[in-house]
Each structure stands twice: as structure tokens, then as C-alpha cells.
Amino acid sequence: MTHYLNEHNSAETVNSRMGENTHPRLRQIMQSLVTHLHAFIKDVEPTEEEWGVAIDFLTRTGQICSDARQEFILLSDALGVSMLVDAINHRRPDGATENTVFGPFHVDGAPERKMGDSINLDGRGELCRYEGRVLDLQGNPIPNAYIDVWSDNDEGFYDVQQPDIQPPFNNRGIFRTGADGCYFFLGIKPVSYPIPNDGPVGQMLEKVERHPFRPAHVHFLCGAEGYDRVCTHIFVAGDPYIESDAVFGVKDSLIVDFEPVVEGDIKWKAAFDFVLKPD
Numbered sequence: 001m002t003h004y005l006n007e008h009n010s011a012e013t014v015n016s017r018m019g020e021n022t023h024p025r026l027r028q029i030m031q032s033l034v035t036h037l038h039a040f041i042k043d044v045e046p047t048e049e050e051w052g053v054a055i056d057f058l059t060r061t062g063q064i065c066s067d068a069r070q071e072f073i074l075l076s077d078a079l080g081v082s083m084l085v086d087a088i089n090h091r092r093p094d095g096a097t098e099n100t101v102f103g104p105f106h107v108d109g110a111p112e113r114k115m116g117d118s119i120n121l122d123g124r125g126e127l128c129r130y131e132g133r134v135l136d137l138q139g140n141p142i143p144n145a146y147i148d149v150w151s152d153n154d155e156g157f158y159d160v161q162q163p164d165i166q167p168p169f170n171n172r173g174i175f176r177t178g179a180d181g182c183y184f185f186l187g188i189k190p191v192s193y194p195i196p197n198d199g200p201v202g203q204m205l206e207k208v209e210r211h212p213f214r215p216a217h218v219h220f221l222c223g224a225e226g227y228d229r230v231c232t233h234i235f236v237a238g239d240p241y242i243e244s245d246a247v248f249g250v251k252d253s254l255i256v257d258f259e260p261v262v263e264g265d266i267k268w269k270a271a272f273d274f275v276l277k278p279d
Contacts, residue, residue: 011038057200064199070104074201077101077247078210090230095137096277097230100249103219105158106150110172118186119173122166125154125188128258128268133181134222135275141181142276145224148174149187151217156193189258189268190216192241205246212246215239220274227276234272 005013015031022030046054061071076082082101090099113119120127134145150172152158159166175183197205197212205212216236223229233249234256235242242250258268 007042011035014038057204060200069196069199071196071199071201073104074195074199075204077195078201078205080248083248092228092230092277093137095275096228097222097232097273097275098251098253099230100232100251100254101247102231105160106148106219106221107160107169107172110148110150110169110174113173113175113185115175115178116184116186117173117175119149119151119169119171120186120188121170122153125191126267127265128187128189128270129184129261129263129266130187130218130270130272131182131184132272132274134177134183134224135181135273136227137275137277141177141179142224142227143177143179143181145177145181145222145227145274145276146174147177147183147274148221149185150219151187151190152193154188154191156191186266187218189270190218190236192216192239195246210246211241211244213241213244214247215241215245215250217249218270222274222276224276226279228279230274230276232274234270 003009003013003016011034014034018027018030061075064071073082076085086099086101092098118127130149134142134147136142150158153162153166153171157166159168159170159172171187173185175185177183192213192215194212195214196202202212216239217233219231219233221229221231233254235250235254237255237257242255256270256272258270260267261269
């Protein structure tokens with residue numbers, strides 16, 4: 001019997017049109033998408049004008065995307081979806097360092113530096129000493145682990161956002177641990193900054209009375225042969241946006257006390273241990 005779509009059977013009717021040879025995983029995804037989307041429409045009962053606004057929003061979101069900007073990723077971030085997908089795909093045992101969002105500003109090919117070197121190339125910002133260990137779940141040091149680090153400058157911009165202002169690979173570097181699993185290097189204390197808010201996602205945040213700021217943080221990729229790589233941040237304790245990160249990336253275990261010190265030009269110290277689980 002032919003089924004024509006009506007208000008009550010809409011999702012079932014759409015899902016019944018998929019062909020028999022549809023890939024099973026694609027079938028599962030599309031059936032769930034249609035079911036939940038139709039349930040959302042029935043829940044909020046948008047007017048035709050409201051649905052037109054929604055389509056216009058998605059259209060403008062796509063139109064602003066370019067090689068340098070991905071507004072749909074920003075939308076995913078701002079709705080908490082990126083962090084949810086990240087959490088599902090990186091479930092780890094107790095004690096292992098928690099993952100958080102990768103972010104758009106990682107750069108391949110950052111230089112490998114000597115332990116203790118500074119990644120701050122422009123001499124701006126408040127100098128901070130970062131230190132800690134890379135350990136396994138039993139607390140043993142992991143030798144030859146890599147730590148790929150990147151952060152914003154003292155004005156909240158990454159080097160790739162200011163290629164005519166910041167030197168290449170400013171506040172970036174890769175370090176490798178020795179037999180003791182320890183690492184230490186110099187960078188700057190990061191500052192909070194807004195995600196790009198001059199497009200549709202920024203307008204959405206404004207309409208729902210949400211700010212666009214991320215709390216101050218430093219990005220890390222940490223891994224070693226035989227261990228699961230972790231992509232994470234450490235966040236500055238006490239930052240005014242720590243409880244309202246625009247992309248929901250904060251986790252309790254990643255909040256770090258930046259301690260004031262007096263060591264020549266060094267004004268801060270931040271200690272954090274990375275704990276990796278077997279691959």
C-alpha cells in the first residue's frame with residue numbers, strides 16, 4: 001500500500017522510501033536523523049515564516065565558510081555538539097587525561113624545540129613556565145612522548161590569525177620527554193578571547209543572550225608509541241569565563257592554578273601531568 005505523508009506518519013513515511021541496498025550504517029543515521037527532526041518540528045510547530053528564517057540561517061552559515069573559516073564547525077561548537085561527539089569518541093578510564101575540542105588553530109609542522117626552550121617568539125605577554133610529566137595509568141614515566149603545544153598571544157590571537165603581525169609558529173612548539181617523562185618549557189599565560197562572532201553563529205549567540213568568549217587556555221596534543229593520543233587544553237583557574245565557555249570545552253580535571261613566581265622574567269608557573277592510556 002502506498003503511504004502518503006501526513007502529520008502523524010511523516011517520519012515513518014520518509015524513512016520507508018530508502019532503498020533496500022542502502023548501507024546499514026547510513027540507514028541507521030538517516031532514520032534517526034529523520035525521526036528526531038520530525039519530532040522537533042512537531043514539538044515546536046514552527047510557522048512557515050520561522051522555518052524560512054531557519055533555512056536562511058543555514059544558508060548564510062554555508063555562504064560565510066571559506067578555506068580560512070568554517071562556520072558550521074563553529075555552529076557545532078556553540079551548540080555543544082562538538083564536545084559531545086568528542087566525549088563519545090574518547091571515553092577513557094579513570095585517571096587518564098580527559099580530551100577536549102581540537103579547535104581550528106592547530107598547525108602541522110611546528111618546530112621541535114629543546115626542552116626548556118621558549119615558544120614565545122615575539123616577546124609579548126606574561127612569561128610562564130609550563131612543567132609536568134607524561135605518565136601511564138600506573139604512574140610510570142613515558143619516555144619519548146611528544147607534546148605539541150599552541151596558544152594565543154597576549155591579545156587573544158593565534159599566529160595564523162595575524163600572519164603580518166606575529167612571527168610564524170609564535171607560541172607553538174613540540175617537545176619530547178626523556179627517560180623521566182618530564183617536560184618543561186616557557187610560554188605565556190594565555191588570555192580569554194571571543195570565537196568569531198561577526199557571522200550567523202555570533203548573531204545566534206546574541207539572540208539567546210550568550211557571550212562568545214572562551215576562557216584562557218593552552219592547547220596540547222600529547223602521545224607516545226603504544227598509547228592513545230590525547231588532545232586537550234589546560235584552563236586558567238579563576239578565569240571569568242571558566243563556567244560559561246562558549247564551546248563547552250572546560251572539564252574540572254583540566255583547570256590549572258597558574259601560580260605567580262619571581263624567576264627573572266618569569267611571572268607564572270603552571271604544572272600539569274598528562275596520563276595516557278594504552279592504545
